[in-house]
Amino acid sequence: MKTYDAKDIRNVLLVGHGGSGKTTLFEAMLFASGAITRMGTVEDGNTVSDHDPDEQHRQISVSLAMAPIEWNNAKINVLDAPGTADFVGDLRSAIRAVDAVIVVVSAVDGVEVQTEFAWELAVEENLPRAVFVNKLDRERADFQATLDQLVSSFGNQVAPFELPIGAEVDFNGIADLLHEKADLYPSGPRAEESEWPDEIHQIADPAREKLIEAVAESDDALIEQYLEEGTLPEDIITRGAKDGFTNARLAPVFVGSASKAIGIDRLLDFIVEEFPSPVDRGPVKVIAKGGEDKERTCDPGGPLTAFVFKTLSDPFVGHITMFRVFSGKVRPDSSVHNSTQGSDERIGQLFSLKGKEHETVSEVPAGDIGAVAKLPHTHTGDTFATKDDPVQLPSVELPEPLLAYAISPKTKGDEDRLATGLARLREEDPTFRVARNDETHQTVIYGMGEAHLGVQIERLKAKFGVEVETRPAKIAYRETIRGKAKAQGRHVKQSGGHGQYAVCEIEIEPLPRGEGFVYEDKIFGGAIPQQFIPSIEKGIVKTMSEGVLSG
Structure with a gap:
């Protein structure tokens, strides 16, 4: 692949709830561009992005995938992030590597939990956001209901740039509101342009007016021109749409069916024409x-x-x-x-x-x-x-793990391989953590949920040949003191020769929570040889580590 200038590069992340069709959309984009000659499916386990055995077995994305797509003399780096909450670490890291986000929403299921979560992450990074309403060829697909949910969840910046032609099994094309034309897909992933069908005018005409209003409202100069003239020329609308999108004031909505490759070529066109390049995103x-x-x-x-x-x-x-x-x-x-x-x-x-x-x-x-x-x-x-100017980009804030398992190798002698495998997995996934609990004498792994830890355990077996046993991690209960106390201990030992005799008085009192342990020696005048005193502190520390009542 040739080297592209930054102005001809687009870095895009596909986000959304699990099952919304991100992986299939990714596959359709590769197919429409000619990067692959045949579309794989999630069910068959032969898609480009879900190549990991864990993904093929579970039929969900568990790891970030990417592929470059060449389209209209531009290079589009497409990243596909997992939509399951257990694998949110990849989403948080990938969102820092792109210049725009495409939120994939199912026309059957509408806006879901991870849809909103991914949207908020993009807002935090001030990234432009477009929406692709997918699965319009399915039963119970409802574009208008999905659009209403999008507007209700994300505000009036959500503006449809396209409308579906046909519904459910009869869905066969899109009405382009920006350029006032129809794109039909009788066969293959490339559209055939035509005029709007008569039945679409009554829906598309007012939708186009709303789109022009939305574009105008994203810029003060455009709103003045719109109020004076009552409309805007197409080139002004296109330029205003790009400016509004680049500055995250406008969230265009596109429609299609990834499984049938309907609307994919027009989405790629818009990415090249309207999505910001790395140069447009600024420093x-x-x-x-x-x-x-x-x-x-x-x-x-x-x-x-x-x-x-x-x-x-x-x-x-x-x-x-x-x-x-x-x-x-x-x-x-x-x-x-x-x-x-x-x-x-x-x-x-x-x-x-x-x-x-x-x-x-x-x-x-x-x-x-x-x-x-x-x-x-x-x-x-x-x-x-560079070594002479070692700057750093701000770190990614990752969520705290939610679930813990204690693990041990099934086969004795696999401890070293287990330690190596856990270290490698930890390097791959920062949301996966490993700790040795000295109090319970367990190796504990921490993750975002059952699916997350299940995948890591399967990878230990597949990549490092280590089978493990899991059990709930033990909780180490702690004791503390709540008041002052004084005690005396005696040590008497007579076994022939010189005997041993000692008396030790200890006073204890609580410190403010979190201040730990403070040891004070109140022996005056060297009455007791110095070499005997550290043993007292060691005994106290040992008892503290075990507990007095429960230990």
Whole structure:
């Protein structure tokens, strides 16, 4: 694949609730562009993005996938994020690597929990948001009800740019409100242009007026022109739509059926024509070594600044690092500085990922996304920079794990392989955590839910050959003191020769919560030899670790 200028690159993330059809839409985009010759299905387990055995078995996406698509002399880097709440870590990291988001909504199920969650994440990052209403060919598909839900959930910035022609099994095309034409799909993924059917005018004419109003309301100058003239020329509408979308003031709604590849080519057209390029998104903020804020513009000649948004294990090449370059460029056989870890990494062969396939690239310039293998010190969330100016991009805030399992290997002697496997899985997924609990003597894994931990356990077996047993993690109950107390202990030992005799008086009282343990020695004048005193403190600490009543 050739190297593209930043102005000709589009970085897009597909988000939405699980089951809304993101993976199928991703597949349809690849098919419509000619990147693949046949569409796979989730049910058959042969899609480009769901190539992991866990995904094929569960028929859901459990890991972030990406593929570049060449369309109308532009390169579209499409990322497909899991829609299940258990795998939200990939969504949070990937949203930092793109310039716009497509929220996929099922016309059957409407707006769901993860739809709203993904939307709010995009709002936090100030990313432009478009909506693709999918599955309009299914029974019980209702575009108007879905649109009403979108407006109710996300406000009047939601504006339909297209309307469906036909409903459910009769859905066969779209009415383009922006250019006032119909796109029909009698066969194949490419549309045949025609006039609006007569029956669509009564719905499309008022919808187009509302679209013009929405575009005008996104810009003060346009609203004045609209109020004076009563309408806007098509070129002004198109330019206003792009400006409103780029600045996240307008959320266009597109329609289609991913499984039938209806509306996909028009969605790709809009991505190339109206979605912001990395140049349009403006500079990114970085944090300098001294803590002060700086900015990095999308300039391939500038100092290197790149963000690692995903790491994964490949059975053939090992550790793979996926990164987005914001400034400068990354070349093969060069060295980069990982400013997060404070170490240098040697870059070998660079490539672009298409599902599990690798395509070698000559460089990854500012605005583009690439991948590299075998970087031992680099993890998800790290920043690549120059050694003389080791800036860092703001870190990604990840949620706290919600579920814990205690695990142990089924076979004795697999402890080392288990430790290695857990460490590798932890590097791939920052929301997966591992800890050794010294109080309960258990190895405990933490994750976002049953599906999340179930996938990690299956990967331990498939990738590292370790089968494990799981059980609920034990809870270590703690005791504390609530008042002052004084006690005396005696030590008497006579076993021939010199006997041993000692008396120890201990006073205890509570400290404010969280202040821990303070030991004071109140022996005066050297009445007791110094070498005996530390034993008292050791005995107290040991008893504290075990507990007095329950221990």
